[in-house]
Amino acid sequence: MKAEEIRRRFIEFFKSKGHAEIRSASLIPENDPTCLFTTAGMHPLVPYLQGAKHPAGRRLTDYQKCVRTGDIDEVGDAVHLTFFEMLGNWALGDYFKEEAIKFSFEFLTGKENLNLPLDMLGFTVFAGDEDCPFDQEAFDLWRSLGVAESRIAKLPKKDNWWGPAGITGPCGPDTEMFYWTGPLPAPEKFDPEDKRWVEIWNDVFMQYNKNAEGKYEPLAQRNVDTGMGLERVTAVLQGKKSCYETEIFAPLFAELDLIRGAEAVDPALRSASERIIADHLRASCFIIGDGITPGRTDQAYVLRRLIRRAVREGRKLGIQGNFCARIAARVIELFEGLYPELEERKSVILQALEKEETQFAATLEKGTKEFQKLIDRVPPHITRKIISGKNAFNLFETYGFPIELTVEMAREQNFEVDMAGYQEAYKKHQELSRAGAEQKFKGGLADASEQTARLHSATHLLQAALRKTLGTHVCQRGSNITAERLRFDFSHPEKVTPEQLKIVEDLVNQAIERDLEITCEEMDLEAARARGAMGLFGDKYGARVKVYTMGDVSCEICGGPHAKRTGELGHFRIIKEESSSQGVRRIKAVLESK
Numbered sequence: 001m002k003a004e005e006i007r008r009r010f011i012e013f014f015k016s017k018g019h020a021e022i023r024s025a026s027l028i029p030e031n032d033p034t035c036l037f038t039t040a041g042m043h044p045l046v047p048y049l050q051g052a053k054h055p056a057g058r059r060l061t062d063y064q065k066c067v068r069t070g071d072i073d074e075v076g077d078a079v080h081l082t083f084f085e086m087l088g089n090w091a092l093g094d095y096f097k098e099e100a101i102k103f104s105f106e107f108l109t110g111k112e113n114l115n116l117p118l119d120m121l122g123f124t125v126f127a128g129d130e131d132c133p134f135d136q137e138a139f140d141l142w143r144s145l146g147v148a149e150s151r152i153a154k155l156p157k158k159d160n161w162w163g164p165a166g167i168t169g170p171c172g173p174d175t176e177m178f179y180w181t182g183p184l185p186a187p188e189k190f191d192p193e194d195k196r197w198v199e200i201w202n203d204v205f206m207q208y209n210k211n212a213e214g215k216y217e218p219l220a221q222r223n224v225d226t227g228m229g230l231e232r233v234t235a236v237l238q239g240k241k242s243c244y245e246t247e248i249f250a251p252l253f254a255e256l257d258l259i260r261g262a263e264a265v266d267p268a269l270r271s272a273s274e275r276i277i278a279d280h281l282r283a284s285c286f287i288i289g290d291g292i293t294p295g296r297t298d299q300a301y302v303l304r305r306l307i308r309r310a311v312r313e314g315r316k317l318g319i320q321g322n323f324c325a326r327i328a329a330r331v332i333e334l335f336e337g338l339y340p341e342l343e344e345r346k347s348v349i350l351q352a353l354e355k356e357e358t359q360f361a362a363t364l365e366k367g368t369k370e371f372q373k374l375i376d377r378v379p380p381h382i383t384r385k386i387i388s389g390k391n392a393f394n395l396f397e398t399y400g401f402p403i404e405l406t407v408e409m410a411r412e413q414n415f416e417v418d419m420a421g422y423q424e425a426y427k428k429h430q431e432l433s434r435a436g437a438e439q440k441f442k443g444g445l446a447d448a449s450e451q452t453a454r455l456h457s458a459t460h461l462l463q464a465a466l467r468k469t470l471g472t473h474v475c476q477r478g479s480n481i482t483a484e485r486l487r488f489d490f491s492h493p494e495k496v497t498p499e500q501l502k503i504v505e506d507l508v509n510q511a512i513e514r515d516l517e518i519t520c521e522e523m524d525l526e527a528a529r530a531r532g533a534m535g536l537f538g539d540k541y542g543a544r545v546k547v548y549t550m551g552d553v554s555c556e557i558c559g560g561p562h563a564k565r566t567g568e569l570g571h572f573r574i575i576k577e578e579s580s581s582q583g584v585r586r587i588k589a590v591l592e593s594k
Contacts (some may be wrong), residue, residue, distance in 0.1 A: 014061035037067040041088035055544035058094040076272030078242035083283035091224035122190030126173030127154035252278040273313035280310040295581030324353040367399030389421020465507035515567030516551035
């Protein structure tokens with residue numbers, strides 16, 4: 001079964017069970033400081049999992065575009081991806097374990113659905129610990145559906161527990177479904193340590209709230225959140241060892257063959273370089289499609305790293321000219337029907353890739369010259385010639401040279417690379433980066449505190465003030481809120497002057513002084529647009545949306561949460577204005593007591 005058919009059957013199945021289909025949200029999380037990208041279908045739904053009413057109802061389903069960056073260096077093997085699609089269904093204070101598990105079972109084994117044999121499936125449930133009990137209900141439900149006890153593994157929290165997304169918040173046990181990919185017949189006993197059992201679906205039961213003291217309390221609103229990775233389940237159902245062997249990637253490899261002038265090969269024999277190029281450029285298309293351009297920080301830096309890694313792998317394959325835009329054009333062609341933003345921003349995507357690839361060609365040249373300087377410093381009479389780990393890491397960090405390239409170039413000139421020293425330098429860099437990220441992203445809107453709600457409302461006033469001061473070309477390109485400050489990215493081609501910032505700051509504070517009521521109305525998406533509401537994130541809410549209005553100052557489609565009146569915000573002060581990426585500026589601001 002092909003990915004297109006799996007996606008269609010999943011959505012149609014849950015629509016037949018009373019679920020409303022919602023559009024995929026942006027890859028750039030709205031006001032979620034816990035991550036750079038949307039990594040799962042639940043991220044855009046946090047306010048609704050916490051009790052806010054979703055315009056589309058209490059039963060939802062979608063296919064959500066996701067990016068995970070923790071394993072970028074692992075991409076190239078048969079397993080890892082940067083971009084993927086997540087199929088999901090949710091119950092927001094509606095049905096719970098019984099219906100969720102029965103739905104999952106019916107979709108997996110039903111003849112009109114995936115039609116998987118029961119004897120090829122294994123399951124896991126939460127074993128229980130000192131915090132929360134064994135999930136007897138989930139275990140009994142699988143047994144009632146005919147699953148043998150030997151096919152249900154009881155696993156600890158590290159395996160069968162989700163959340164919370166932040167330090168505190170909704171969380172709960174999950175049950176996971178596995179498919180046997182080894183020789184037939186499948187073992188009678190399910191062994192989760194046997195990698196031939198591949199996880200294909202996960203049902204999360206949010207029934208607890210972890211409080212600030214670390215205790216787990218029953219949630220007032222219990223939710224179901226499920227996730228099925230489309231690429232993985234496609235490979236499993238097709239009997240492939242890798243998603244790179246499926247039709248999902250075949251057109252990208254075919255285009256790469258044309259660029260290289262190479263003959264097609266068995267999909268299972270595609271090299272790591274080919275896989276990296278296909279994955280990274282696919283991810284880059286979607287990231288640029290959601291408003292990010294290559295830069296030096298945050299999402300922009302990740303994007304730059306993906307593009308440059310793809311270019312380096314292209315050089316390994318012997319490609320000398322620019323090629324990224326050609327691969328991207330195929331990605332857009334393949335996905336524009338599902339994600340229309342790719343077609344809408346096609347020229348932006350192709351131009352950004354072309355520019356970054358051209359710039360990196362010059363960077364590679366500079367790095368090569370720097371490498372040669374290191375070589376030339378070593379006296380000819382030295383028997384064992386070594387490039388220090390520190391210098392090797394500097395080539396990576398400053399010039400984008402992967403260690404593999406440094407080792408290869410060193411070997412050509414009879415040099416060695418101090419790999420232990422390189423690993424030590426790299427580890428220190430990771431620790432510093434991780435510490436910075438943890439400090440940067442601690443707390444935040446995931447906890448939905450009153451302060452983050454006020455700061456969220458302030459971003460609406462800020463955008464309105466920026467558009468009034470700088471022009472209507474200003475649109476939100478990202479937002480990050482902690483309990484201490486807001487960070488707002490917006491489209492603007494040049495630095496905002498101090499005089500302009502003062503005007504913006506005054507406009508926001510004037511709106512606060514007016515103590516405007518912040519109202520929320522539900523309406524059809526078209527009605528919201530007709531009213532003039534800013535629709536930055538409207539697509540993810542489906543046909544009906546929430547519109548937050550602040551007097552005559554601001555009218556935006558948004559999921560919330562917000563303050564009740566602008567007068568609750570205090571005094572707004574801009575603390576910094578800087579570049580985020582090409583064509584995108586960033587403002588950091590705080591709310592102070594009057």
